[in-house]
Amino acid sequence: MFKTIEEPAEGAVEILVEGVAHRVPANISVAAAALLCGLGSVRETPVSGAGRLPYCMMGVCFDCLMKINGQPNQRACQVTVAADMTVERQLGAAEYEDL
Amino acid sequence: MDQDCIVIGGGLVGSAVAYGLSGQNQKVAILDGGDRSFRASRGNFGLVWVQGKGWDYPPYAQWCLKAANLWPEFSRQLGEETGTDLCYRRNGGMHFCVNEAELEERRKILEQNALHTDGEFQYEMLDHAALAEKVPQISNAVVGASYSHLDGHVDPLSLLHALHQGINRQDVTYVPSQNVSEISGKDGEFRVVSNGKTRSAGKVVLCAGLGNQRLGEMVGMNIPVVVDRGQLMITERIKPFLDWPTLHVRQTGEGTVQIGDSHEKVGLDDGTDPAILQKIVQRAVLMFPFLARVRLVRAWGALRIMTPDGNPIYQQSETCPGAYAVTCHSGVTLAAIHAGTVAEWISGKNDDPLLSRFGTDRLHV
Numbered sequence: 348m349f350k351t352i353e354e355p356a357e358g359a360v361e362i363l364v365e366g367v368a369h370r371v372p373a374n375i376s377v378a379a380a381a382l383l384c385g386l387g388s389v390r391e392t393p394v395s396g397a398g399r400l401p402y403c404m405m406g407v408c409f410d411c412l413m414k415i416n417g418q419p420n421q422r423a424c425q426v427t428v429a430a431d432m433t434v435e436r437q438l439g440a441a442e443y444e445d446l
Numbered sequence: 447m448d449q450d451c452i453v454i455g456g457g458l459v460g461s462a463v464a465y466g467l468s469g470q471n472q473k474v475a476i477l478d479g480g481d482r483s484f485r486a487s488r489g490n491f492g493l494v495w496v497q498g499k500g501w502d503y504p505p506y507a508q509w510c511l512k513a514a515n516l517w518p519e520f521s522r523q524l525g526e527e528t529g530t531d532l533c534y535r536r537n538g539g540m541h542f543c544v545n546e547a548e549l550e551e552r553r554k555i556l557e558q559n560a561l562h563t564d565g566e567f568q569y570e571m572l573d574h575a576a577l578a579e580k581v582p583q584i585s586n587a588v589v590g591a592s593y594s595h596l597d598g599h600v601d602p603l604s605l606l607h608a609l610h611q612g613i614n615r616q617d618v619t620y621v622p623s624q625n626v627s628e629i630s631g632k633d634g635e636f637r638v639v640s641n642g643k644t645r646s647a648g649k650v651v652l653c654a655g656l657g658n659q660r661l662g663e664m665v666g667m668n669i670p671v672v673v674d675r676g677q678l679m680i681t682e683r684i685k686p687f688l689d690w691p692t693l694h695v696r697q698t699g700e701g702t703v704q705i706g707d708s709h710e711k712v713g714l715d716d717g718t719d720p721a722i723l724q725k726i727v728q729r730a731v732l733m734f735p736f737l738a739r740v741r742l743v744r745a746w747g748a749l750r751i752m753t754p755d756g757n758p759i760y761q762q763s764e765t766c767p768g769a770y771a772v773t774c775h776s777g778v779t780l781a782a783i784h785a786g787t788v789a790e791w792i793s794g795k796n797d798d799p800l801l802s803r804f805g806t807d808r809l810h811v
Binding site: 393394409412419420439440441442443444 | 683684685686701736739740741743
């Protein structure tokens with residue numbers, strides 16, 4: 348559904364989205380990358396379990412929460428992709444060790 | 447006469463009183479403040495709390511217990527009527543102590559609560575081992591806790607929302623962004639001027655929080671209010687770990703962890719202060735070390751409405767009978783009793799003897 352308008356000047360990086368390697372433009376946000384990779388919903392809400400997608404893309408709505416490099420509940424629109432980054436869907440509430 | 451009753455203030459206190467009055471078929475209008483008003487109702491911690499309250503003033507200990515006991519039915523009815531989940535739970539509540547002296551002090555306070563209520567207030571003191579059995583994540587820095595099964599908590603924003611839905615369903619006239627400039631008259635014929643418009647009513651109820659001092663003067667009442675800022679934070683949603691709310695840390699029904707609080711005499715400033723937020727967080731992390739890794743999503747300040755002795759004021763004006771003031775800082779705990787007993791007192795259907803113990807005469811000796 349989403350595609351890049353032009354070839355990114357900064358080149359591309361490889362990230363792991365739900366365990367699958369994807370090459371994405373180097374300067375985009377994780378939320379944009381998730382959309383570009385056709386991930387579908389990026390999270391399931393802790394309250395009703397509804398699937399959600401990035402919405403505001405500017406850090407306000409908290410609807411793009413994802414697990415990035417193992418850290419849960421990250422606003423994916425506020426994080427820039429980096430080589431070998433792992434990106435996972437946020438399923439429900441965060442889990443922490445010894446919680 | 448436009449209304450049977452004009453309620454000034456549409457926060458938790460005003461909307462609970464209005465909800466109760468309109469439930470008795472009174473024609474009610476609420477004149478609420480605007481977005482710039484100080485909104486204790488939108489910044490509070492959400493406890494429906496008994497333990498420790500009124501330990502030095504028996505009527506308040508009795509009043510809080512009574513109010514908390516009305517909550518289960520109040521929550522059921524309001525929730526059902528409005529289709530809102532208030533996230534009200536009454537599993538009991540705890541207060542953590544970090545040294546033996548604190549624990550002993552706590553025991554003495556709760557002993558007073560029990561004494562003032564003829565033993566109806568019940569509590570247990572838990573040592574570290576007993577506490578750790580209930581709350582395995584608790585750190586060794588916490589030597590024990592007080593526990594009472596009578597405490598509970600609620601989502602305070604859902605409560606405010608439900609009350610507003612409730613009054614809307616009952617055809618209460620709600621007028622936002624009002625600045626009341628004049629109240630005149632007496633029982634049966636009050637005139638209230640706000641934003642240049644005059645409305646008439648049989649009775650007037652002042653529920654304007656910090657604004658009650660100014661409004662009280664218009665109807666011959668001296669209502670001293672004291673501003674007390676509290677700062678709070680809330681975390682991302684995490685898996686359930688804490689079934690019991692405490693005075694400093696509570697996990698909400700939707701998984702966020704609310705962390706508080708502070709008591710600051712800073713006047714009419716509801717901002718935040720990083721140095722104080724840091725202290726609040728350090729105490730929470732001392733209790734639950736894993737919280738250090740949990741992300742905060744928001745911090746805010748809110749202004750408590752205190753009276754000089756900390757107890758609520760329920761007063762009818764002597765010089766302008768028919769004008770009432772309701773001033774308190776526990777709009778959540780007392781919501782059920784405000785919608786019930788207090789609304790009935792205002793409409794003349796109930797004269798609970800406890801109410802006479804919350805007049806302003808106790809403050810002006």
